[in-house]
Structures are given as structure tokens and as C-alpha cells.
Amino acid sequence: MKTITILGCTGSIGCSTIDLLLQDENSFKIVGLIGGKNVKKLAKQAIKLRSEYAIIADETFLPELKDLLSSYPIKVMGGRQSVLEVASIPVDWTMAAITGAIGLEPTLAAVKNGRYVALANKEALVSAGDVMLKAVKDAGTTLLPVDSEHNAIFQSMADKQYHAIERIILTASGGPFRQFTLDEMKNVTLKQALKHPTWAMGAKITIDSATMFNKGLEIIEAARLFSIPENKIDVIVHPQSVIHSMVQYEDGSIIAQLGTPDMRIPIAHTLAWPKRMHSNVERLDLAKVSKLEFEAPDKVRFPALRLAREALKAGKCSPTILSAANEIAVDAFLHEKIHFLDIAVLVESVMQKLGAPQANTLNDVLHWDLEARYRAKEWLKTH
Numbered sequence: 001m002k003t004i005t006i007l008g009c010t011g012s013i014g015c016s017t018i019d020l021l022l023q024d025e026n027s028f029k030i031v032g033l034i035g036g037k038n039v040k041k042l043a044k045q046a047i048k049l050r051s052e053y054a055i056i057a058d059e060t061f062l063p064e065l066k067d068l069l070s071s072y073p074i075k076v077m078g079g080r081q082s083v084l085e086v087a088s089i090p091v092d093w094t095m096a097a098i099t100g101a102i103g104l105e106p107t108l109a110a111v112k113n114g115r116y117v118a119l120a121n122k123e124a125l126v127s128a129g130d131v132m133l134k135a136v137k138d139a140g141t142t143l144l145p146v147d148s149e150h151n152a153i154f155q156s157m158a159d160k161q162y163h164a165i166e167r168i169i170l171t172a173s174g175g176p177f178r179q180f181t182l183d184e185m186k187n188v189t190l191k192q193a194l195k196h197p198t199w200a201m202g203a204k205i206t207i208d209s210a211t212m213f214n215k216g217l218e219i220i221e222a223a224r225l226f227s228i229p230e231n232k233i234d235v236i237v238h239p240q241s242v243i244h245s246m247v248q249y250e251d252g253s254i255i256a257q258l259g260t261p262d263m264r265i266p267i268a269h270t271l272a273w274p275k276r277m278h279s280n281v282e283r284l285d286l287a288k289v290s291k292l293e294f295e296a297p298d299k300v301r302f303p304a305l306r307l308a309r310e311a312l313k314a315g316k317c318s319p320t321i322l323s324a325a326n327e328i329a330v331d332a333f334l335h336e337k338i339h340f341l342d343i344a345v346l347v348e349s350v351m352q353k354l355g356a357p358q359a360n361t362l363n364d365v366l367h368w369d370l371e372a373r374y375r376a377k378e379w380l381k382t383h
Contacts, residue, residue, distance in 0.1 A: 007110065018049065022049070023280060024277070030049040031051070032051065034055040052074070053086050084109050094116070104123060119144065147266070168222060170233065176193065176210055178239060211343050215297075216308025265281055324372035328373050
């Protein structure tokens with residue numbers, strides 16, 4: 001039986017992973033389930049999967065979790081140290097799905113085990129890329145990309161002809177404002193921004209899709225995950241969201257991965273890799289889709305793409321700063337403290353102030369992450 005730990009089990013990726021595990025319970029043994037604050041969901045998951053450990057990151061919910069699981073032979077723990085302790089237990093496969101910088105330490109702990117880590121935490125490679133990749137190399141760990149775009153690239157490289165890759169092409173839905181003018185974008189509401197045309201996601205990533213910061217972060221992640229230079233990574237808007245990304249080779253061939261917009265597909269691919277497993281997701285009906293459209297992204301209306309490329313070329317901690325400032329900016333927009341277009345303005349301001357400082361350790365990365373958040377909050381006070 002394959003042993004499993006899920007970091008971020010109560011989020012959307014964690015829940016999709018658990019849905020797949022429940023389809024074939026006899027093939028998997030759940031060692032650890034780590035959730036944030038949703039104690040009731042965590043307890044239900046632990047009971048259904050007969051998990052060995054159930055960890056709640058927010059220790060204030062620990063008494064409630066203990067009460068809910070008091071009749072079950074499940075080890076219940078809480079707090080940051082417990083999260084790191086269970087993330088460090090050697091297992092065959094770890095889902096790293098704790099979003100944001102808070103997921104860096106647990107993901108690094110899992111990476112150091114030298115097994116398979118399914119990576120759904122963008123910040124692992126965006127904010128702490130150099131540190132994380134060194135740990136991956138030192139431990140002999142295999143990173144399996146879960147983001148639909150990077151998983152599509154991974155699948156499109158199945159023949160391992162890496163030397164023959166001419167470019168990789170990340171697809172983007174274009175978000176809800178794909179056809180808005182710049183003037184129209186100045187007045188968009190939170191309700192409009194939270195209405196994604198094709199994907200059902202959490203609030204933060206939905207806003208990132210609307211600004212295209214998600215695609216910017218994916219450019220950085222792709223460069224580090226696949227050792228591809230920035231000038232060989234393209235972005236194309238594909239509103240149907242059925243081609244999840246493509247790889248173009250030097251002979252002119254383009255290999256694409258298609259599927260319904262359901263995260264269980266890339267999760268299933270990483271869960272069974274290098275084999276395949278059955279999933280109950282809706283099958284793609286190309287006749288029903290009927291057409292596939294493509295267009296170049298507008299770099300003026302979506303400056304996030306430019307900022308991400310600048311951060312990637314600057315290197316060091318510039319991507320860390322971009323990611324952290326964006327988290328603060330998105331949170332401010334979600335609380336209706338700034339306008340939609342101010343998100344990119346805030347991020348660019350913080351990037352210009354902090355530059356590209358060096359980071360050799362995770363502590364260095366966390367220091368600049370905090371510094372970027374501080375500068376972003378200072379910007380909010382004066383605007």
C-alpha cells in the first residue's frame with residue numbers, strides 16, 4: 001500500500017485528493033492529514049480515511065479536534081511544530097497543498113524525505129526556488145507538478161526529449177476581464193473578480209487569475225521546475241480551458257494535454273505516477289466544446305506578466321518579494337480596501353523598493369517575505 005500524507009487536506013486541492021483516495025481505499029494508507037482551521041472537515045476526513053495522524057495547524061482548535069476524534073485510534077496534534085513533525089514522517093507520496101508562504105516549511109520538511117512530493121504550493125518554487133531545489137537535489141526527491149498547467153507540461157514531456165524543446169506554452173483562461181477595456185477594469189467590483197469563467201477555486205487564486213498574477217507565478221515556477229529560460233516560456237489565452245498547456249519541439253511538433261477543467265485529473269496523474277489510475281471526472285467532449293480559441297495576452301491591461309518576468313530575470317529574492325506583496329495586495333482587494341488595478345501598482349512599488357536581495361536559506365527567504373509584506377502594508381497606509 002502506498003503511504004500518503006496530505007499537507008492542506010481541508011482546502012480545495014486536499015479535498016479533491018481525498019475524493020480520489022476514497023475511490024480506491026485499499027491501495028493507500030493515510031499517515032497524516034494536516035489542516036488549517038476547518039476542524040470539523042479535518043475530523044470527518046480523518047475518520048473516513050482512518051488516518052494515523054490528524055493535525056490542526058491553528059492550535060486554538062486542538063481541544064475541539066480531540067473531542068471530535070476521542071473515540072477513534074487517531075493521534076491528534078496541533079500547532080506549527082506538530083505540522084512540521086508529521087510533514088517530516090517518511091511516506092511514499094506527499095501532497096503539498098498548503099497555500100502561501102506558510103506552506104514553505106512543511107513542504108521543505110516533506111521534500112527532505114527523498115520520496116515523491118506532489119507540488120500544489122506555488123510559493124515553494126516561486127518564493128523559495130533556489131532553497132527548495134537544492135533540498136530536492138540533496139534528498140533525491142521527485143517533484144510531481146499538480147498545477148494543471150505544469151502537470152500538462154510534465155505530461156507533454158513524457159518522451160524526455162528535453163534537449164529538443166523549443167518553448168513551452170502556458171495557457172490562461174484570461175479570467176473574467178479578458179474582454180474588458182482598461183477603463184472598464186478601473187471600476188470592476190469584488191463580485192465580478194470572484195466570478196471565474198471556467199474554474200472553481202479559492203478566493204485568492206481566483207483574484208490571481210483575474211489579474212493574471214497566477215500566470216506570472218506559473219512562468220517563474222515553470223522556469224525552475226523544468227530548467228527552462230524565461231525567453232522560452234510563452235503565455236497564450238485560451239478561454240475554453242481544455243488545453244492545459246503545450247510543449248513545442250525543434251521539429252515543429254506541439255504536444256498538448258487536454259482534459260475537463262477538474263483538478264482531480266492532474267492530482268490523479270501524480271498520485272499514480274508513473275502509472276495511471278481511474279478517476280470519476282467528467283470526460284472531455286470535444287464535439288460539445290466545438291471550438292478552441294487562442295489570443296495573445298494584453299500586457300498593458302495585465303502588467304502582472306511583465307512584473308513576473310522582471311522578477312524571474314532579477315532572480316535571488318525578487319520572486320519572493322513579488323509573491324508576498326501580491327498576497328497582501330489581494331487580501332486588501334478582497335476586503336475592498338484598494339481597487340482592482342491597484343494590486344499590480346502595489347506589487348511593482350514594493351519590488352522597486354526592495355530589489356533582488358540574496359537568500360541562501362529558508363530563513364533568508366522568510367525574512368524577505370516578511371519585509372515585502374511590511375512594505376506592502378506601509379503602501380496601503382498611504383494610498
